[in-house]
Amino acid sequence: MRSSFIPAPAEPPIPCISLSPWRSEQPGSVIDSAPEKTMLPASIASLSSSVYAVSGNTTTRFLLFKSVHGQGEIFTEVSDSELHPGDILLFPLDRSNNIVVQMIFKHAAVYCGDDEVIHFVGTGTQRKRDVISSRTTSGVIAKEGLVKMEKERGKYLIYRKIDGVNLNDFRRKVKEAMNSEAEYCASKNNCIHFALSLLGLEEFSSELVQIQDEVDSSHSETSFLVG
Numbered sequence: 001m002r003s004s005f006i007p008a009p010a011e012p013p014i015p016c017i018s019l020s021p022w023r024s025e026q027p028g029s030v031i032d033s034a035p036e037k038t039m040l041p042a043s044i045a046s047l048s049s050s051v052y053a054v055s056g057n058t059t060t061r062f063l064l065f066k067s068v069h070g071q072g073e074i075f076t077e078v079s080d081s082e083l084h085p086g087d088i089l090l091f092p093l094d095r096s097n098n099i100v101v102q103m104i105f106k107h108a109a110v111y112c113g114d115d116e117v118i119h120f121v122g123t124g125t126q127r128k129r130d131v132i133s134s135r136t137t138s139g140v141i142a143k144e145g146l147v148k149m150e151k152e153r154g155k156y157l158i159y160r161k162i163d164g165v166n167l168n169d170f171r172r173k174v175k176e177a178m179n180s181e182a183e184y185c186a187s188k189n190n191c192i193h194f195a196l197s198l199l200g201l202e203e204f205s206s207e208l209v210q211i212q213d214e215v216d217s218s219h220s221e222t223s224f225l226v227g
Helices: 042-052 058-065 099-104 146-153 167-178 191-198 212-226
Strands: 039-041 075-078 088-092 106-113 116-122 125-127 136-145 157-161 183-185
Touching: 058 191, 088 146, 106 146, 106 191, 116 146, 116 167, 116 183, 116 191, 136 146, 136 167, 167 191
Parallel strands: none
Antiparallel strands: 039 125, 075 157, 088 106, 088 157, 106 116, 116 136, 136 183
């Protein structure tokens, strides 16, 4: 006698995202020969942390929901014909044909006016396993022409703070940033943190640059007061 039992259909496989070793033509990209030691450009690593932290992560929250912790959705997308100082521009991180990379990973810059943007980028390299760690590498805060950046990185999306930006505060923060140095950290001090910090929405770790003469003078004054 044959059994009338019909087995349940197999569960469909759970989709997963795999970042295979690849090579970027952007400066600073280094690929090690061993797959487990694959090096990622710091610019890619800056947002790779969003793959591992779906909630509570500043980078993920902003990229997926255009919000910051405790404030809900406070950005709206606008067209490139309406650029205002303080708008955040999200560029592709890589010119590859990988649609996942293009959709998820972005590089943030902030529009300053006069066709200029300011951004923070890592200049070193990081291993995959360093992406979610607190390992730091060198970073650079710089202004660039918008046309030049678009040519190098591709078309951007524009997001504006819904309740506006205090332009005096914004310009003061930009001026301070241009005279500051910062260490790059994929999970805690990346281009997203920097962009949001210029709008007063996030902490960003940096130090004002001091000329050696000023440092020596400061030490002399301290010694005089103590003495």
